[in-house]
Amino acid sequence: MPILTLAAKDLRLLLRDPRSAVILLVTPLLLILVLGLALGEGFGEKPDDRLRISVVNLDRGLPGKVPFPEKPWSEVVIDDMSATQDIRLEIIRDRGEAERLIAKNRRAAVIVFEEDFSERMHRCSFLTSADSVNPFGRDGVRLNQLGASLLNDRTQPVSASIIEQVTQVTLLRVVIPWMIGKAFARVGDEKFMELVANRLNGVKPIAPEVLQELDPVVQKLLVALTSDKDFPKIVLDEFRATKGSNFFKASEDALVIANRKGEFQRAVHKAFQNRAIMERVGKDVAFGEVLTPSVQKQVGPTVKRGVGDLFSNYNFEATRWSDLVKSDTREGVAANRIEYHDTAGSGVLNRGALRYQILVPSYTVMFAFFLVLSVGWLFVGERKHGTMVRLRAAPLTRGQILLGKLLPCLAVSLLQGAFLLAAGQLLFGMTWGSRPELLLPLVASTSFAAVGLAILVASVARTETQVAVYGTLLVLVLGGVSGSLMPRDLMPEQMKTISLVTPHAWALDAYNQLLATPAPDISAVLTACAALCAFGAVFTALAWWRMDLE
Template identity: 25%
Template sequence: MPAMCPSSPWKCWSRTWRASSCTLRASACAIRRYVMLNQILALAWKDLKIFFKDPGAVALIFLQPFMFIVVMSYALSGLFEPGKGQIQLLAVNQDRGTQAAAIIRQLDEMDAFQVETTWEGQPLTREMAENLIVKGKRNMALVFPPDFSEVLEQAPGATLRRTKVLVIVDPATSSQFVEPVLGTLQGLIERSIYTAMAPKGLDYLFEKLAPQTPVEQREAFKTQAQEAISGGLLGGKEPVVTLERTVPPGMRVEKYPNSFQQNVPGYTIYGIFWIVSLLAGSVLQEKREGTFRRLLVAPMSRGVMLAGKLLPYYIINLIQLAIMLGASSLLFRMSLGHSLAGLVAVSLAAAAAATGLGVLVAALARTEAQVGGLTVLLLLTMSALGGCFVPRFIMPNWLRTIGLITPHAWALEAYQDLLVRGYGLWEVLPKVGALTAFATAFFSIGVWRFRFE
């Protein structure tokens, strides 16, 4: 039997020790991972229990996106569902012939338009249409002149007569809404012009150039030529019927508004209402620190105490409004209208409504999570309903009516009256009154529901 190497036992023991060490290290790593996983799960379970201890915050977390989805989906439903959300047009037919009625019928047969020639059972007049636009019930009206058919059917060779179709538009209506209507109407008018004037024009040419042409050949040529003309292959240098865009009487519009005048008011209102979060958060912090409890011993009413808390945020809101409107005017050359007094009155009332809503949220919320959730829920929903994100005129009628329960809708209409429609203080006073009523209601309910501990 051969002699064993003296180092062999040592090597064997070394190999065994290394294997055991690796096994121990692997076991230790597994134990550490298990402990870390348990710690992570314990911390997560702790935070979940804390979160679900506040049912109000839990409900708001899930309600926020749902409400926003519902409001925005209904507001934009007409843009994605064929046959819904038709553009509503008022049509005043003063034409003594039949051409205007034919164009109105063709517009109404299109899926994109709903043409109204009567209102509450009465035939529309120009005055009625203008009044409906001023009241905000409709955005656009077409007025066909009495001589519309006569101009379209005039005989060639005589002095060429021209006329205009008036398009009365609320200047707060965006160009993305107005231009497609004008383009469609222009196309229908041009087609009617060609269809009405082509036969007489061809007869005139035959009489002058080829009076001996047989009747059958004349009719065949007229049919082919009329199809080409009505299809737009031929055209004159200057149309006999033009579209004249105008606004209802009383609106001082020197030029039609740009994108800033149409968008700045909506996003400004959306921005100032975020003061709610700062105000409600500050009130909650003072409750937690006991500041209100100590102030209760002072000789002042609760309303005075809350008013003093509200005042600095009201001033901040006014500064925010001044900066946003002033910067838009200086940087983008946005017109601020003709009435500084009206602009000040609307801004004072809108800021009061925003800070009043902050008091109400502070009274209803009990935790920071509830403050954040309720603020986001209210502001996104009210902004969407009020038209800050989507123009209210493209919303369904029932949604427009619901939007009037928000201060955003009244503030936006008031700013558009001043910046876009050219109104003054007197015309916006009813909307200022509505905003003041919102502010009073928010503040009164907030004081009533407020707990100082």
């Protein structure tokens, strides 16, 4: 077929031209290599205004089941941190990896929860005991007392200090309510009241004014006692027991006592008001003797309720900060927690770095359109040698000639795209994503758009200078507008929308879905492929209309 013959001839000319190999294959590889070595770790990561806090969690939790917490204490702290929307929590699984990141100045500080963190946290208490932990010091929470540590980079003191302060505030929110709750649970309990009684047993004598203040209580007791219906019988029985057989004498004495209770009460009252008598009465009585076990059981719960009522703005029985201050509960946000992944790569070339997931597709797309130069020079050369005139004289239609020119260019472009993606994986450790089979239609549609633009420019340019000027300017401008020269995530939203007038932008969006997104949007990829084919069709139609075979 004349179309295949023409295509084979042009393919030999393209492959024989060393400039094409340099522009289409060597140059993009060199640019990817240089930029991959020069760019920092953060290149390619989506902008995030949140504070990143890195955590190594080695905590083995509590040995048994406890009412609170239901999870290891380290997870309670992590949940509290992640509840803050302005914080992004990064979980690093290995302490050695954290130390390496600090040594290479890639992290300002890393929090480490040691294996016994939960055990130490659970023993934090305001109470005095042999196994209690006091976590507080002059500067706040003493991390070493809790089985925690902060690895920090001395070259980044400001960032490390911010992370340390966030850690301090979080630990205060977690440990303070736990310690207050444990302490308040002891207020008024049996051991607490026993301790109070023992302390008061050492307070002797009872001061006269204290006994004088007890006079109203004693009076109430005497009135209630002597007015009780069973009290006269008890008095009579006692007198009978002491008077023996003299029944009448005992009854007479009991009757006197019963009739003179008013005088007795007044006498007791006067005795209580006599300071000298009270000093003699109270010298052998201690305060603690008043707090008998029964009194302790009655007074203890009342003391606890009284303290709670006195500080009614707080719930001292709480174990969480939100419950303590009676505010909304702080729930951990899973979206604010991420697993650490090494985005810097390894080895001399930083193989596997995240930046290659951006650089390789960006320059694969951009240099696909550098085919404009090779095809333009080919057309100019054929015009110089009169090939175009002879083709016009041949029994070929304009469409056949155009198709014969287009097929070899498409083959070269497909070869270039496959080569750069393969080199990206082999040399730079780039991954092909979860749907690598979709790269084939994307490369093909991008190549079709690039070939269409190349044929269009070649049909317009008349000299090699025009090809160089038109082609280079067009490719660089389109590359800059589309986001090939910088990550599209860094572009303003308005510019992202404007850039969709270029085929590059559609191709880059599709590559981003396939190579940088764990679950790519297949419909977005197919839409981009359709848009690229539309660009290619329009460019080819314009080239057919504009092509001059003279």
